[in-house]
Amino acid sequence: MVRQMVGFVSSLRTAAVAAAAVLALAGQSGSAQAASWIEKGIYLSGPNYDGDVPPCEAALGEITSRFESTQAQFWNTSVQILGYEKVRQVAFSPWAKGTVPRRFCTAVADISTGRKHVVNYYITEDGGMIGATWGVTYCVVGFDRSMAYSPACKMARP
Incomplete structure (x- = not known):
């Protein structure tokens, strides 16, 4: 023993x-540079961001896929996003200098129910799986059934 x-x-x-x-x-x-893979891997990225966040259109495929999956798995519906219009940036890193860079966007989604719904979302630098790539957080107005971004997806905006 x-x-x-x-x-x-x-x-x-x-x-x-x-x-x-x-x-x-x-x-x-x-010198000041983007966080290395070691720093990202052990959560020591600090303020070393380079502001490399893709444009608003880059996240639409991910949003479509995740929306369909969420509707099917958690809400037992076959609702889908068929397309987008009026995609635009609302803000880019609107907070203090040195914070995690985020691109805030909005779009209007054509839903398979025949109605159009506003989608508020933001793309975060190093916000993807284990910080290896960018991540996206979204909310479709009228489909926030868990009310995580209430009221009316306001918490997904700057």
């Missing part, structure tokens, strides 16, 4: 030394 405990403590010490070495390497950057 004592041998197992000593071995466990030894492996913890080895892991701590390895983590310290990775952190030391990640911190050695001479």
